[in-house]
Amino acid sequence: MDPIRTYLGRLLLEEITPVVMVITTPLAEEACQKNGFSFVDMLLPFSLFPRIDVPVRTASDQPYRLQMFKLRLFHASNIRKQNYEAAEEHLKRVISDLNEKNPPDLLSEPPQLDTALTKSESDLCPGWIKTFNKELIRTVSFSEHESFDHPVACILVASSKDEEPINKFTDLFNMDQTPPLLNEGVMDPKMLKHYVLLHDNQDGSTENAASIFAEMRGTFGQYDCKMLCINSLREGDENNNEVMWLPYRNYGILDHGKTCCLNTDDLNQIREFMQDLTCNHIIPYMEQKIRILNQQVSTTRKGFRNQIKNLWWRKGKDDMPEAPDGPMYTFSSVESQIRLLGDYAFMLRDYELALSNYRLLSTDYKLDKAWKRYAGVQEMCALSYFMLDQSRKEAEYCMENAFATYLKVGSLAQRNATRCGLWWAEMLKARGQYKEASSVYTRVSNEEPTLHAAIMLEQASCCYLLSRPPMLRKYGFHLILAGNRYYMSDQKQHAIRAYRNALFVYRxxxxxxxxxxxxxxxxxxxxxxxxxxxxxxxxxxxLACGHQSQPTQNLFLNEFFHFVQSAGKRFDVHKLRLPTINMSSFKVIHEDHRTYASAADFDMQESVWRDLEEEMTPTASAPRANWLDTHPKSSLKTYDHCVCVAGEVVRVEIELKNPLQIPIPISGISLMCELSGNSDASTLDNGAASFAVDESTGHTESPVNRLMDGDDSSFNLSKHDLVLGGGETKRVKLKVTPKVEGILKIVGVRWTLSESVVGYRYFEVNTKKKTKAKKGARISSGKNLTLIVIKGISKLEGRIDGLPAKAFMGDLQLLNLKLRNTSESAVKNIKMKINHPRYLIPGNSRETDLSIPQCLGEKNAHEEERYNLTDNKDTYKNLLFSFSESNVVQGGETFSWPIWFHCGTPGKVSLLISIYYEMENSTSGMTYRTLRMHHILEVLPSLDASFVISPCPSKLKEYLVRMDIVNRASSESFSLHQLSCVGDKWAISTLPSCTDITSVQTVLAGQALSCFFKIQDLNGVTEGECTGHRSNMLMGTEGSREQLFDISKSPLIDFHYQERHHQDKLAKVSESLLDFILISKAIGSNFESEAGSSHQLLSHHMCHCSVTRKSLISWRMSVPYTIYHDFSSSICEVELHVDVLNCSPNQVNVQVSTFDYTPDTTENPSSDWSGASSLSTKQSGWSDISLENDIRVMSSPKKVQKYHKSTSESAPPFVWCGSSAIQLSLEPACAARVPLKVCVFAPGTYNLSNYELRWKDVEGLSGSSAGQGHPFYLTVLEGPHGKVTPV
Amino acid sequence: MASTACFVIVSKNDIPIYEAEVGTAPRKEEVAYQHQFILHAALDIVQDLAWTTSAMFLKSVDRFNDLVVSVYVTADVHTRFMLLHDSRTEDGIKSFFQEVHELYIKILMNPLYMPGSRVTSSHFDTKVRALARKYL
Incomplete structure (x- = not known):
């Protein structure tokens, strides 16, 4: 690229040009001021020559032509180095001026990514930044280490009114108006001088002036003098010459309201003067100067000898102290002259010559450690390279060197460093190295005060965007940095501009x-x-800044509310982020034919309900055999969509979460709904679709106004207020009640945050998804937003009074089911179904007015029909209870029905009750509805009773019972009331010896106790015998007036069968003997509030209690214990018999055998019974024993041996008579009597235990086994025959 | 000496999936966003650099004042581990990145973890902090 065409090229051509110093007399200045500007200003438009075309010949012999040229005119007083503060002040003024002229556009839309990328550099960086850059560079003009700002020529101006103008001219130059640098000897005072005589035409004719001019020419030379006539415009003449100065407005020209008095002749005169000055004086003068200087430099410095000399000479200066600016160089020093030569060559665009001189000079300065000058020369080297478009690397190296060196010099050269950086960045930009340029800008920004740094950073960010590929994130970051600095230097508008531009990066x-x-x-x-x-x-x-700390959240929120309040109007905000709405929790609860007692009941799975209601509800449509079957047209078409009933509440549940740590008040949470009167189902989908389109295009009109408020009489909305604490999540139930038929659309939700901002949000439902799920709409996804509202029909509301949330196991209560018909019309044909009949059993209408415990009392027993065992076999299934036909609930009536409640096993139980009813007169498609009630019950452990029943050793039909009671409740005490056996076959009584045990009334928490009872099997006992035996036993103190409860009556026996059914599943006992019911009362006051009365009854059902037995059969020898016999007459024959009872459920073959020797019990006391004892311990698993039995069988020959051994030692004093082995077969639960006979030879006491029973299970389940006879002592006394003492 | 170290895992589309201040300097609100800005801006450099080398550890890619950004690019290039730190040894940072990479791979192996979603495992967090104490 041609360097001249680049921005930097043009900048250099404009900025590094010969300086012309202007010195005026006050009168001359005054004449100019009539136009509103100074003399310098007057010449300003004519100092730029775009097409000058002057031939130039510098050191080389090749002439070339300058196309464009510019002079910089400065009044002598301005040719001085600005001090830092003044420069700052100046720059600040520049920025504020620029702001006024180009205020940043803050209200338009911030730029987008695609538009930003297509913008050119000039669009990205506001134009005023360029101007600012120029001004910034100008602040370092007229420094002592650079000579391109040193005036090349001087124009001395005197007015024709001045007295003795000739003397004035000489005085002017010698006065202290001249710049300080000139006086210090940095600048060469021998410059080109030009003398101008200014004549104001308003002051009179030019005659006087002409004479002075002639005198001047005589004194200063023919060609160096000029006379200018100004202000020759007469009144009434047309005047449009101000236009000439318009481009220079920025400099404060023409702002004084004075009119321009220059006519065209004047202007032409000035133009000619400037042209002449440039072409004929300044340029030739510079050419000549270059040639002279070049000559001098060549002779002193060029050539091998000069270089050696120079080096040697420089070395000698090494030990001189290092001044901050390096050594002082006057204009006449060789170094200054080389620099001047270089600068002149640069200004005349002989860059080759300039470069060679700069390079020569840079080594000198480096050796002299004159760093600032060195940096300046390096800078010019780089620019020369750039203008020559050679060796980019070299140019960059020089720039970097210069920049670093300026920084090294410190604060004195800081601004120079900035200028150097700006040139450097421009150079890089000209070559397309935007990335490098931006890093240069960033480096510059570090050296400048905040405001300048901001501008630098903004330029850096532009460069990042312009680099290929664009570095957007860097762009954003640097804009933010710039914005931050703008803000720090109180330029809020620019700060906003910078941040806004960065927005799209961070979107x-x-x-x-x-x-x-x-x-x-x-x-x-x-x-x-x-x-x-x-x-x-x-x-x-x-607003939803949950990740920030609490003070920051507070700050954000306060700021927000502050703005909202100061704005003083209502804001409707779509998708307000406070609070966060959890859309996955969103749920629509509406009631079609399924109604619910409370909203919580909706949570149950639909399938659970459907299983429960299976038999109860009529099947809506016959299930299709295959997909070819068309759906019957007659089936309720309304069911294809979600249906709700006019006048009934539709609930929407939604979760609101506060992401902040500070509580936020939210008020007026309500739904936004639309209700259209058209109930035609076909329009439904269209409506939904059009709404979706509406939403996608973005609502122009705030929908809050359109959709809110129940003034629209077609539906009612509920409103909620709440405060969400920090991090809290709350579930809100919103309601809408449609009043008329039609289609109800739930559109969204709205709320008010802190009573100032209204937020709203649409419920987004994927329409595609909805149509897909339409067939399954009856299974209600709970997310359907469009509901068909049908005409109001009757509805039952139901509840169970007094149903506790917590109850003790065994708790028995009479509750009241209340159904209320809220509508006008009646309902009929009510049915009810309960999933756990173990817990709830509907009572009898007669029981409504009864109360516990009287209704359970025994005296009523005869009034009730007794439940038959067989009738109730099936009641453990789900109970379908139909209320009688006469039970029609009229509109507005309440219907109540008793219901028995009993707690089964501890734990949590969910009770489901579904009530079916039909409409009396149904006009809509719905003929029936169901009311669903759901209750979660926690059952606490209370008394835990277990029974051990063992056969009575003395009587076969009696059993001893040990009841172990443990109170497992945490704090509650219970008093025992009654223990009953279920059924007529058993009688229960206390043991005669321990009647006092029954008087133990209270079981404290954690207490365990045991009681002993006797039960008797009444099977086969005649009616007469069983009088006095009762199946119930009162456990209170003797003589108390406590009432016995009839366990065979309605609720108790019902629950008993349920319990029995449940325990059936648990019990593995194959043989069950009897069931017990233990009734107790709670006496603690812990649950007083819930239980209501101190008469709280608990019934515990222990079913399938079985006898603990050691073997399959039990036997007992029955007796006379003592007999008298006259041994003198004969030996004594005693008739004995053994009663054998089959206790197993199977048929058993039994063999009773006797043998006439004493068993060796002392030697082997337990081996015989080891099998039997293990049997008793493992009675629950008889089948497992078989292995052990086999072992026993194997070892039996050994045992027999033992017996034989003992026979030889002693013979028994009695002998068994009759058959030694009797076999019999026993049916299950049958008893048999085996007759035996024994002969005794002498009086004494005999142990008749040497007989054995062997039995075998016919079905082979428990194999065969054997048992030694129980010890039985028979005492035979000498005495009269026949006297027998029975036991 | 209090040191700054901010570790971020950036996934595809420049979404940070894990952020941790692992330096010893007390955490301040105002530097939190500054760190994010620097790291976010450094992604531009990483984007260029990642394709020029086969090494995973890119060493220090960017600096802002005295804060240096070191980057480790995983094999899929989209997941980048970035550490903002003041001057520290390169070896320690490299070992830190390698071990964190192993941890990250374990996270990726979790069938319940969706690649590109936020890493919320507290185990990962404690491990990373322990590694930071060890190496940085």
């Missing part, structure tokens, strides 16, 4: 802190500038 990103920072600051700054709408828009973005 939709998940770097939370970045988002918060950007939006909060933009919002805050807009707020302080008064654009509250925009401020609120931005602050809204960051």
């Amino acid at each position: 939709d990103n998940s770097w939370s802190y970045i988002n918060d920072h950007v939006h909060f600051n933009i919002g805050r700054w807009y707020g302080s500038l008064g654009s509250l709408d925009v401020a609120i828009k931005h602050v809204l973005e960051i």
